[in-house]
Amino acid sequence: MNDITTDICIVGAGPVGLFAVFEAGLLKMRCHVVDALPAVGGQLTEIYPKKPIYDIPGFPEVLAGDLVKNLQKQIAPFHPTFTLGERVENLDKQEDGSFIVSTVAGTRIACKVVVIAGGLGSFEPRKPAIEHLEKFEGKGVHYMVLDPEKFRDKRVVLAGGGDSALDWTIYLAGLCSDLTLVHRGTSFRGAPESAAKVLSMAEEGQIKLILKSNVAEVHGNGKLDSVTVMVDNDTPFQLEVDYFIPLFGLVPKLGPIDNWGLELDKNAIVVDTKDYSTNVPGVYAIGDINTYPGKLKLILCGFHEAALMAQSAYNIVYPDKKFVLKYTTVNGIQEL
Amino acid sequence: MQNDIITIYVALENGDRVSVEAPTNMGLSVMEVLKANEFEIPALCGGMAICATCHVEVLQSPPLPEPSDDEAYMLESLPHATENSRLSCQLRVNPELDGLVVRIMPEA
Ligand SMILES: Cc1cc2nc3c(=O)[nH]c(=O)nc-3n(C[C@H](O)[C@H](O)[C@H](O)COP(=O)(O)OP(=O)(O)OC[C@H]3O[C@@H](n4cnc5c(N)ncnc54)[C@H](O)[C@@H]3O)c2cc1C
Ligand code: FES
Numbered sequence: 001m002n003d004i005t006t007d008i009c010i011v012g013a014g015p016v017g018l019f020a021v022f023e024a025g026l027l028k029m030r031c032h033v034v035d036a037l038p039a040v041g042g043q044l045t046e047i048y049p050k051k052p053i054y055d056i057p058g059f060p061e062v063l064a065g066d067l068v069k070n071l072q073k074q075i076a077p078f079h080p081t082f083t084l085g086e087r088v089e090n091l092d093k094q095e096d097g098s099f100i101v102s103t104v105a106g107t108r109i110a111c112k113v114v115v116i117a118g119g120l121g122s123f124e125p126r127k128p129a130i131e132h133l134e135k136f137e138g139k140g141v142h143y144m145v146l147d148p149e150k151f152r153d154k155r156v157v158l159a160g161g162g163d164s165a166l167d168w169t170i171y172l173a174g175l176c177s178d179l180t181l182v183h184r185g186t187s188f189r190g191a192p193e194s195a196a197k198v199l200s201m202a203e204e205g206q207i208k209l210i211l212k213s214n215v216a217e218v219h220g221n222g223k224l225d226s227v228t229v230m231v232d233n234d235t236p237f238q239l240e241v242d243y244f245i246p247l248f249g250l251v252p253k254l255g256p257i258d259n260w261g262l263e264l265d266k267n268a269i270v271v272d273t274k275d276y277s278t279n280v281p282g283v284y285a286i287g288d289i290n291t292y293p294g295k296l297k298l299i300l301c302g303f304h305e306a307a308l309m310a311q312s313a314y315n316i317v318y319p320d321k322k323f324v325l326k327y328t329t330v331n332g333i334q335e336l
Numbered sequence: 337m338q339n340d341i342i343t344i345y346v347a348l349e350n351g352d353r354v355s356v357e358a359p360t361n362m363g364l365s366v367m368e369v370l371k372a373n374e375f376e377i378p379a380l381c382g383g384m385a386i387c388a389t390c391h392v393e394v395l396q397s398p399p400l401p402e403p404s405d406d407e408a409y410m411l412e413s414l415p416h417a418t419e420n421s422r423l424s425c426q427l428r429v430n431p432e433l434d435g436l437v438v439r440i441m442p443e444a
Binding site for chain 2: 047048120126127128129159160161162165184185188189190214246248249251252266
């Protein structure tokens with residue numbers, strides 16, 4: 001277990017979470033930043049690193065990837081610490097009003113203030129609409145192949161037509177006792193070599209390939225034992241299986257943030273625009289993850305929210321000091 | 337004379353159809369028109385054909401351009417796409433689209 005103590009724990013290392021480190025640093029508050037992704041930058045790094053952005057004040061044009069690099073340089077004097085590649089699962093309020101933030105991997109961060117800069121939420125597997133599918137999660141239904149050995153000598157059905165379905169079909173074919181790939185379409189648009197390989201494996205009888213079909217039902221008593229495959233939307237047949245692995249890519253979901261007792265409206269956290277505080281004292285939400293009348297999902301707006309948040313958080317981190325606004329041009333940037 | 341405004345229809349769950357006017361000379365996508373008219377369509381990736389949260393089913397349409405490889409790849413990997421599924425961010429509003437009827441698919 002990894003225990004960290006800091007003033008502010010920032011959930012989300014997108015542009016807004018990074019800039020929050022700067023605003024907090026100016027007020028001499030230390031930050032620890034956690035992100036589920038292995039790299040900082042949020043959507044800018046994940047979705048559009050090479051796209052130019054035109055609406056950052058002072059930069060007529062800046063590549064998203066460069067903006068992230070600049071933000072990292074800008075916050076360096078405040079020596080933030082990072083936990084990357086770990087999703088924050090829990091937020092526990094302590095009796096003294098402070099928090100313990102903990103991640104899937106068991107990292108615990110003790111802090112006085114929590115700032116949620118979670119953007120679109122964390123990326124989760126896209127699930128097919130199959131009744132009772134959730135009941136079998138972890139009991140025969142998996143959305144990712146974490147440990148291929150788990151499937152050795154088992155009967156497995158994969159579903160999907162993208163690259164990960166193709167790649168795992170090729171990989172697992174030699175491992176499973178029986179492997180079936182069910183795909184809605186008639187052709188594959190993944191990497192042509194992978195598609196060709198899967199088709200030839202099917203011809204040679206190494207795997208079963210069921211095209212124009214989808215898995216419509218899952219059955220079992222406590223544990224998955226069979227699935228119903230619907231061919232061409234009207235011919236069902238039953239297949240006995242140990243595992244069903246639907247691989248349909250990732251979609252951003254609010255995920256664990258849903259369970260933190262925060263007031264939500266349409267998948268976004270409701271905040272007070274005075275300081276971007278939430279209904280839980282000590283917890284703030286800034287950037288794309290929050291909502292208020294007139295909200296604009298822009299980096300610029302998230303930066304503004306970070307500045308107001310920091311002023312308010314100061315009163316929690318330093319309850320006995322009075323905050324006096326000073327411009328950075330007066331004091332410069334003082335390293336933490 | 338070419339018409340600068342076309343009408344697109346959105347089929348609601350209760351069977352009603354809402355008409356939406358869309359300008360053809362602004363290079364908009366159907367997704368942007370739907371968003372501008374405050375339909376609930378997340379369109380998280382902003383039209384880059386990588387999130388599929390702008391997924392629509394085309395119920396009635398004039399001939400549509402074939403999906404690009406990016407769009408077709410995405411549609412093929414969606415679990416609940418139908419033969420008439422499209423990513424609305426990849427459909428450009430042009431005069432030929434007049435009369436298009438779409439249903440916004442439940443969250444992709
Ligand atoms: C294609 C595209 C183009 C855009 N162009 C512009 C533009 O030109 N100008 C502009 O201002 N805006 C633009 N935007 C919007 C801009 O990208 C967002 O407003 C901005 O990324 C929001 O920043 P953020 O830090 O709030 O969230 P994000 O960038 O979404 O970062 C949030 C981070 O939080 C992490 N996270 C979420 N939940 C958890 C959890 N439970 N545990 C750990 N980590 C978690 C995520 O992994 C993610 O890295 C564009 C968006 C897209 C998609
Ligand atoms: S908006 Fe993301 S695919 Fe259309």
